[in-house]
Amino acid sequence: MAQIQVRKCPEDLYEAVALSAEMDHRSIAQETIYFLRRVIDSEEEKSRRHAYARKKNAGLKNITTSEILTMSQEQIEEGRIRRKAALKFMRENPITLADDFPTPKEILEEDRQ
DSSP states (O other): OOOOOOOSOOHHHHHHHHHHHHHTTOOHHHHHHHHHHHHHTSHHHHHHHHHHHHHHHHTOOSOOHHHHHHSOHHHHHHHHHHHHHHHHHHHHSOOOOOTTOOOHHHHHHHHHO
């Protein structure tokens, strides 16, 4: 079984967990697992993780979790199709620079003068 170690736990938080554990006839470790399970299993936390997973799997950036929750799967798929088309266009139409275009090093040196 995995283990978790908490360092620099605030004294008041530790005392609250210890008191709750005593009241519930559990060890501090059991009570901590109980509290973690309550938070992880809450509907709010499940929704937050679900939205994050959708965002991560869809490759979405610069969009809030609340916006993701309101998006349909079709909207997410449309965005994925648009991104793929844009990437394909960029691969098929590479930018060509003029022969006399300065290198990044030259641009930095000029900027520093």
